[in-house]
Amino acid sequence: MNSNYDQNQRLSSSKLVLYSYWQSSCSWRVRFALTLKGLCYEYKAVDLVKGEQFSPEFEKLNPLHYVPVLVDGGVVVSDSYAILLYLEENYPQRALLPADPQRRALNLQVASIISSSMQPLHMLSLLKYIEDKFGLEERLLWAQSNIEKGFLAIEKLLKDFVSRYATGEDVYMKCAADDIFLQADVFLAPQIAVVTTRFNMEMSKFPTLSRLYETYKALPEFLASSPERQPDAVH
């Protein structure tokens, strides 16, 4: 076989490296996108509990000391949002951003809400600070109230678009049923998974997201990129 797709897979198997931590939702988004795009990659575990993100070697890749980081030959990209845009531009197979301007903007907006207005407000280092200052109960209430705010906003934003997946169908991309699973879904699926398990979020308040999550849970690419299936998972 000599298709562009196979060529991409061969090339990427030798050069794409993902620095990830199994329980990191930000890493999960990238693992999920790589899997959806059929890209092979080398998995390099960064143990956040042991503090490996602060090692001098990792600091050279990301001076902010966060996973994920993607290395593609000579290119180094950190931050899941930036990595997803990088992948979209350089590995356009199985597009995750639709052509239609409104749906494209909505996908970016949902991804940005999750990565900049939700996850940073419940990341471990911040929660530890809140717990130390105000106690365990305040830590949970803080996380839950910020997650609720974000999810309620996303429910409203998706209202006129949602179908089987978050931002509905895109006539330009409708080659196969799978092609309507887009970037908003890539960010939503791990986010819902993590907050329901970690913060005991009651998802019945978010009927659209609850329904979407049932669909996500059946996707093989979502399961393959899940924390439990990663080489550094602790069972």
Ligand SMILES: N[C@@H](CCC(=O)N[C@@H](CS)C(=O)NCC(=O)O)C(=O)O
């Ligand atoms: N905006 C960044 C956030 C990255 C981030 O917060 N990563 C977390 C794991 S999900 C991390 O590495 N935390 C390490 C720490 O807090 O020391 C992204 O979307 O990639």
